[in-house]
Amino acid sequence: MKPPKLTEIQKRRLKVLEPKLKVAISNRDFSTAKALVVDLQNLLKPTGHFTRLIQSKNRLYELALEIDELNTAIRGLKSNRAVVNSNTRLYLEATSLLAICYLRQEEIELAKPLIKEVLTNDTVIKSARTRKQFRLEIIDRFNQETALYSLKNKDKEEFTKEELQEQVGKILMSQNESEIYTTLGKSVPQHTKYLLFEVHQYSLKQLPSAERLALPSPEEKIKDKEVGLTVFQSAKRVIxxxxCDKESEIYKVWYTNGMxxxxxxxxxxxxxxxxxxxxGIGMKLLSASIVALILKFGLEIYCVKNKPSDLMELRGK
Structure with missing residues (x-):
């Protein structure tokens, strides 16, 4: 049964609360975002407007994921999945985000059934072209999460900023862009490459053959240059x-004084x-390669081309 139409009071409150929530999430202000979602729940739940409420809750738990509050995100996303229809975009989003939570914990076996649900659902996204594009992008996201977070607390080295800058200088003097990606890939531990192979192979198995053939094979995915590309793309979620934030020290110095x-x-x-x-990532050659690539592109171009998209944006494409 459809909920009743929103009352004028609800509409006025939503015009205040939802923009505030968007700002809080953009500012990564979890406590404010959480309080706003409680207000939205009090406003929408009594009249059964669950779809609009779950949209806000998905955004809140995506923020929890991004600020490494994984247990909060997992509990919330499980709850969201339990109360919405499995053939809705809200369910697809919550499932994708929950899979990412498990990938960040290296809980690959817990992530797999969720990855399968996301990649085999032909009902939620009606357009075949849009569905194919979504699958390509979400597989990239799964790979990036696997690559980045499997590097945590592995093979950590002790080095200073000066030592890092010296390594960056050597790379810039001796390597072109393609070679830097290869160097970056070579710096990645075998453990990460093994997990990347496993997740990518599993994702491909869920796709129709035509879509599967359009993507790199698992063997290609763990070649040094391809790994380097994946890790570089994944790093944007952290750095x-x-x-690039206009309030960051670097952006202000660059805007005022130049590169x-x-x-x-x-x-x-x-x-x-x-x-x-x-x-918890402390590998000198890996860090130096990423810095070198940013300098190759230039900060302005890097910031324009590498803004992380959130999952709520993917669904609207």
Whole structure:
């Protein structure tokens, strides 16, 4: 049974609460976002407007995932999946996000049935072209999550910002862009390549043959350059805000004083080192290769081309 039409009071409150929630999520302010979702729940639940409520809850738990509150995200996403129809986009989103939570925990076997649900559902996205595009993008996302978070607390090295900058200089002087991707891939531990092979192979098995053949094979996916590309793309989820947010120190210095100051002070190396340390990634050659690629592109181009998309954006494509 469809819920009744929203009352005028509900409409007025939604015009206030939903934009505030969007801002809180953009600012990664989880406590404010959580309070706003409670207000939305009190507003929408009594009249049975669950679809609109779950949309907001999915966004809240995606934020929880991004700030590494994985247990909160897992509990919430499980709850969302339990109360919405399995043939809805809300269910598809919650399932995809829950799979990502498990990939970040290296719980591959828990992620697999969720990956299968996402990739074999032909009902939610009606357009074959849009469905194919979504699958390509979500497989990329699964691969990136597997690659990045399997690097946590593995083969950690002790090195300073100065040592990192020295390594960056050597790479920039001796390698082109393609070679840097290969160097980056070579710096990745075999453990990560094994997991990437497993997740990519499993994802491909869920696709129709025509879609499967359009993607790299698992063997190709773990070649050094391909791994380097995957890790570089995954790194944006950790470093983008520190480099590109208009309120970040680097962005303000770059906007005011130009790129020369950024380079001379080693701001980018410092930011990447700090972001990776925060999640437990400490590999000098890997970090140096990523910094070198950012410098090859230039900060402005990097920020334009590498803004992370969230899963709620993918569904609307």
């Amino acid at each position: 983008y805000n520190s480099l 020369e100051i950024i380079l001379s002070k080693g701001y980018i190396s410092s930011a990447v080192l700090s972001c990776f340390n925060n999640i």
